[in-house]
Amino acid sequence: MRRVVITGVHGKIPTTPTPRENIPNGRAGWFTYEDSKDERDTLSLIFKRKLLLDPTLRGKEQDDVVAHERRHETDFLGLANALQRPLDAAYKQGDVDLDLWMKWFDYDVVAKSNAFHIAVGAPTDLNFPPSDPRPWKP
Numbered sequence: 001m002r003r004v005v006i007t008g009v010h011g012k013i014p015t016t017p018t019p020r021e022n023i024p025n026g027r028a029g030w031f032t033y034e035d036s037k038d039e040r041d042t043l044s045l046i047f048k049r050k051l052l053l054d055p056t057l058r059g060k061e062q063d064d065v066v067a068h069e070r071r072h073e074t075d076f077l078g079l080a081n082a083l084q085r086p087l088d089a090a091y092k093q094g095d096v097d098l099d100l101w102m103k104w105f106d107y108d109v110v111a112k113s114n115a116f117h118i119a120v121g122a123p124t125d126l127n128f129p130p131s132d133p134r135p136w137k138p
């Protein structure tokens with residue numbers, strides 16, 4: 001049976017201590033992810049999450065940075081888990097252009113991040129939708 005298995009989308013990951021100069025834009029914390037796929041009897045979509053954290057942070061500053069990045073992680077998990085049903089449906093119909101799905105997924109993640117940043121007065125990132133049509137309805 002053709003099915004899609006999505007891994008790396010449950011639970012929280014530990015923070016990874018990283019010098020601030022190694023965190024993009026010299027920020028104090030950073031939530032990020034990579035995706036890869038494996039296609040044999042099943043189509044596997046594998047997410048690897050990372051939460052980079054400046055290890056010199058202490059007290060409230062550290063708590064605030066971790067809480068901010070956990071919000072990004074929670075938003076990511078919501079979007080990633082929402083892929084299961086439409087991906088299963090699409091895969092039953094035929095082959096899935098997973099690269100296109102991931103382009104739209106990345107767009108959605110940045111859109112969600114930008115909405116959060118606007119709400120808290122943080123800077124936003126440029127985000128353009130992919131030129132090919134979205135393969136599913138979110």
Ligand SMILES: [Zn+2]
Nearest residue numbers: 068072117122
């Ligand atoms: Zn943020």
